[in-house]
Amino acid sequence: MASIGRTKLPSAAAAAALAFEAPRLAERYRQVRTATAALCAPLSAEDFVVQSMPDASPAKWHLAHTTWFWEEFVLQHAADRYEFHDKAFRYLFNSYYNTVGPMHSRPSRGLLSRPTVSEVMAYRTRVDERMATLLSGGRISDALARVVTLGLNHEQQHQELLLTDLKHLFSCNPLLPAYIQHAPAAPRAAPTLSYRTFDGGLVEIGHSGADFCFDNELPRHRVYVASFHIATRAVTNSEFLEFVRDGGYETAAHWLSDGWATVQREGWARPIYWTQSLDREFSLTGLRELNPHAPVCHVSCYEADAFARWANARLPTEFEWEIAAAAAPQAGNFVENQHWHPLPAAHPAPASDAGLPPLLQMFGDVWEWTQSAYAPYPGYRPVSGALGEYNGKFMVNQLVLRGGSCATPRSHIRSTYRNFFNPAARWQFSGVRLARDDISR
């Protein structure tokens, strides 16, 4: 196990808390792995194979890569002479860890009809057995607990990607197959959009405490933030529809320059999964009526930013979002709800917080684009070893999203969590929360 020690893991402070009784960690492992498999229940063998665009991966690849993680970062270090399930898999299912070795090219993931789904399932089973053995031995080391915890969070990220990649795949099929059968929620009008004001000042941003977090949430550090207003809920389909109907996609003045170039080049005229008739959208449950009260979803940051400018507002910074999130309950419409789609905001209970308008949908439903470039926090240190490639090397050309979505596992998210995508990305469950400068100060 000494070699694990070389991988200095995210939150040093978290070590103590991670001194799990092994049974508890083993149980957590079992739950997460089972959840991954459960998401694949509705699929036919063929659905596992196709890669619908270079940014997406086949479901089979997600299943194998998340299994590769355990062999590469845990099992091989826990045995004296570890025998890999299949040496070719080390190459095939490495995602982007150059430190670990060469890898199959990303845009070619969809060429792999072999290994078959059942071979990949057998791979999962074999690795799960080995992991179960490893985690069954009474009290386990902090180092092991930390890398296993990271691996479980890694797998949860792929659970969400598995859904977004499948949604994109099915959207490319003229048959528009549904991932799963599920009736839309009963209609519910969203509450009126208003803004809540937060005072500026010197604040602490980033993760604290002993619980797990990714290295990119660290170190907790001071940031000066001016006072600001932030919207009480996400922008709805009907609000976004107004933008579309007002010529939003034809008016250069609303758009960032790169955004406008993208609109022109790609012929964007509405959110990616909306029909041309603007009254239906493709979802994991098939083509359905566009719910005017549900949050607009699957918009790029370019679209979110253009909408905000049109609405005489702006996107929040990730610091503003994090400050606001501290005032909101960490509850929401997550993947466990099995709605497979964002829901309209619920009307809040009678005003709490001394009459301040409550912040709705901060967690779940849709990831919320911020205007913040994904950058290292001051003093950021990637974990050492191959796992240091997990986050740090992506800190350019990306913008931060916050709050999780209806495809995020509930236990995966927190107020300091930083997701990130290229500003043109549309296939995630990404939406819009508005903010405004507080010009009264």
Next chain:
Amino acid sequence: MASIGRTKLPSAAAAAALAFEAPRLAERYRQVRTATAALCAPLSAEDFVVQSMPDASPAKWHLAHTTWFWEEFVLQHAADRYEFHDKAFRYLFNSYYNTVGPMHSRPSRGLLSRPTVSEVMAYRTRVDERMATLLSGGRISDALARVVTLGLNHEQQHQELLLTDLKHLFSCNPLLPAYIQHAPAAPRAAPTLSYRTFDGGLVEIGHSGADFCFDNELPRHRVYVASFHIATRAVTNSEFLEFVRDGGYETAAHWLSDGWATVQREGWARPIYWTQSLDREFSLTGLRELNPHAPVCHVSCYEADAFARWANARLPTEFEWEIAAAAAPQAGNFVENQHWHPLPAAHPAPASDAGLPPLLQMFGDVWEWTQSAYAPYPGYRPVSGALGEYNGKFMVNQLVLRGGSCATPRSHIRSTYRNFFNPAARWQFSGVRLARDDISR
């Protein structure tokens, strides 16, 4: 059935011969359809889905498209109100028949995880039942016989494509899976390459007689051909290896200008399925030793032409080839042999033909590139209606290949048969037969 009449079919003269007793045609239909399915026996569900390049199609698509043909060109015309198995399939599985209607884009065939393989198999079964009924009714019309015969030949073409497309797919997988397990044939030295001379003169080219042919083999017409020499067998791997080792891929002077540009752009350095070590090649039976005596295979016309120039020879014209083929037995290594790969030429029996060197491998093993552009024969008329799109509209930017390959059904080929591909195409079982001018005349 009147509407079938609108489709004026290939060989008018063939009508009489096609006055099949229905049972005979029904039996033929059953055989061809069964052969298609048999080729899929070694596949896993996943292998059916992937499209490895825009020029190739998924196996599932071949299965569905060949079934679409029967609905579109036979069944819908044979019933008063035909109910299509699935109306979406008319769009999904149309290949390139603009006259029939719009179609799913070719490079997107690999995005279709649905319909599943078993749904496509059910589609085949349903259509086969309907066809069986149609063909069971005693004597059938000439028009019907003709279109069914065309459809069977169409399906045979897709049988070969199915194999070449699968081979390409498996070659893109770092695991290099074998399509099927099969031991290479026992080693056998190829006979020495020599040339046979044919006198020039006015000859008749093109199909004659009552048997089926494609419209592009018609009309039979006069061509003046000068006397020429043609090689007695296909070029072997060892001969081609000499070209490679002599810097063939680095010497511009051997290449057509577009060929050289392709070599540079694509980084070609050897035939597509050869390993970099030049001693093994990927085959339908997996990676195997390069057999020096077997015909070189999977070369583009650019490579064939460059080899010929290096060898101080040239490719034959399709007319020269057709003249020579008349002197050769229509036998060879076809798909029914189940070698799945070209074989070394067999040593001929004691000189027949009054001492002339016998022509080997004219049929089967590898398609032979000619220097002839794929063009209409004088007086060519495409069949009327949608089936007129079968051949005529491809008569530009293609070169003619002759003779069939180890992946061609034996009953599909004949001496007047014209296959055609872009000169850069490498994934077919295409090889080289040399020719030379007869400068003694």
Next chain:
Amino acid sequence: MASIGRTKLPSAAAAAALAFEAPRLAERYRQVRTATAALCAPLSAEDFVVQSMPDASPAKWHLAHTTWFWEEFVLQHAADRYEFHDKAFRYLFNSYYNTVGPMHSRPSRGLLSRPTVSEVMAYRTRVDERMATLLSGGRISDALARVVTLGLNHEQQHQELLLTDLKHLFSCNPLLPAYIQHAPAAPRAAPTLSYRTFDGGLVEIGHSGADFCFDNELPRHRVYVASFHIATRAVTNSEFLEFVRDGGYETAAHWLSDGWATVQREGWARPIYWTQSLDREFSLTGLRELNPHAPVCHVSCYEADAFARWANARLPTEFEWEIAAAAAPQAGNFVENQHWHPLPAAHPAPASDAGLPPLLQMFGDVWEWTQSAYAPYPGYRPVSGALGEYNGKFMVNQLVLRGGSCATPRSHIRSTYRNFFNPAARWQFSGVRLARDDISR
């Protein structure tokens, strides 16, 4: 001079006729070189530099490359120790002669702001002086006469390309500058289109006699041609306009498959230089009214072929064209006419040829697309040495055009002359002459 001998030149038979008195060849050299310079008179320095697309070259490059030819193929072989004007020019202005050495990449020709136009003009002057000296020495060798004659024909080809490349360049400028001021010819109605019939039979095709020809016109050889009808004049703008208005560019059925793909990909909807309003076209003399009687010009072979299919006709083969051309006077609207644009066909004199309809516009006005792929004649041998790259290596993916255009020097063309371009090329003065099968035989 011995080294010149290594370059075996086109027409061996032509040697005798080429035994020019040097003064006569020197005079011819002076005329052709002066004509090249004269075409540049209307240009500003800036016009010489720009490359508007990879297929086109800057005027300055044409001036320099045609000068490079004399140094590379004549002068360096005629002196014991030849000193090149500038060694860098050997690389910069080599077009595609791999045998000669490496070369500047074609799409980068427009990056060369240096050498300046005046430096290139000085280069021309220096080389002209040396050539004048070389050609002034009384009777010169046959070998030298042959290569100089080839060089002069080479330079004439670049004279035409210089005009077509400039026309394309100016068409890309929103100011639509005219190359030269010139009033359109007085309106003149074209004679009615009719067809003239030629009997089939065994004919001789290719150049004969002692005059110069390119190697691709040789050897003269026998071809069997069936009887055919060929149109008496080129297709006019008004006839082509009818095709456009009849939805010609929106109807897949008229098009070759690759042509239709090009139409879709490039958004073609009319000939390249026509305005969207279909009533004006860009010309070397600026934007002008579309003359309904003038030949349609600047159409690709895809467009020519689609038009022919729509018109229930076809393009002639190059053999048919050559047979017909023998019956036509070798006169027409060439570059010396300084119309800079095709003209309507003149009404013919009272029927000659025993009442047969005369063939108009066979030479000049517009190059006429044939359906013949550009291929070697049987027994074709490229000249040896670097000049062998002149024609032979382009014999794939091109179609033959015949007859010259309004941008061709009169002395450059003949009935056996084979021009060739990719079927998608539109920027040459290329038009359409129709043909039909003679189904009466």
Next chain:
Amino acid sequence: MASIGRTKLPSAAAAAALAFEAPRLAERYRQVRTATAALCAPLSAEDFVVQSMPDASPAKWHLAHTTWFWEEFVLQHAADRYEFHDKAFRYLFNSYYNTVGPMHSRPSRGLLSRPTVSEVMAYRTRVDERMATLLSGGRISDALARVVTLGLNHEQQHQELLLTDLKHLFSCNPLLPAYIQHAPAAPRAAPTLSYRTFDGGLVEIGHSGADFCFDNELPRHRVYVASFHIATRAVTNSEFLEFVRDGGYETAAHWLSDGWATVQREGWARPIYWTQSLDREFSLTGLRELNPHAPVCHVSCYEADAFARWANARLPTEFEWEIAAAAAPQAGNFVENQHWHPLPAAHPAPASDAGLPPLLQMFGDVWEWTQSAYAPYPGYRPVSGALGEYNGKFMVNQLVLRGGSCATPRSHIRSTYRNFFNPAARWQFSGVRLARDDISR
């Protein structure tokens, strides 16, 4: 003039200071315009026309666009019925102001052989006369003074771009022409690299005072910065050479993920203008020895960042840079020095600043990449009207550079100045200054 009022200009506070006596502004206008023309003195007409890549513009375009600015934003508003010099120029020479109207596409700027250079020069002269008249009328309005000042700064930006675009153009020419003849500076060893520490705390960032600044430098606002170390000079060629020789371009671990992908795709192996032999570099004065002591120049942010990681350091944030710059003299090697290339850092005078190591080269020589994404300052408001497109819409996918270069006019730069480019951009005079976390706090 009222309409100018609509353009609310950058620094409201600056209005008072801008109450120029008109003669002073007129003189400044004359100086800046003359400087632009002076930079073009070494050019031939041909050099003005070519666009060497989509990111670069022809010199002629820079000359015309900076003139367009005066007509579009000043002159047309200052006259009752302004007659544009040439209406087509409004379209041709608009860069990216969608609000003003449509524009010629950026990658097509190099297609414009017309208007000629002398026509563009005449355009400049005519506009300069009109501007002289406008600015000659005694005291002018604040609004006019502000927009003219902006226009002069705009023109200075294009002066630098003119040089960097010409350098790129000449680098693409195999002749490697020099923009200008100039002897390299006498050799001088750079002082040892050390770091200076700055204490963290709440600081004010952004422009203050009445002088001109761009809107992106506003508003001045509070930022919390942790203490840090910053290098005393720019990274030298010899230091960067060590990185290259240590396999820097072959080691994925040093690179951001997008940077590594760029290295692989583009085949980067050294700074863009270095020769393969690593001992010379192309400069505005031609190919010259690589000076080991001069700052490395023309590196992208990807390369700067990879170098920093390899050197166990990082790039500074733009806030750190601005704090440090306040401690440095605003002097350096600017375009007025006419070295046309960065120079080695001069050895400092005996320690000032109470023994702290002085910061060298903060201004001039090379722009210094920061790790800060180009983002709006809190409370940022673009100026209203078309000039609001000047900066704001580019605030995504760019990183900030600071300090100016040897191609920057001295009067153009200041410590709050924010330049910005895509992280892959290499053709600017961009270099590297290192920073480090202060882990002692």
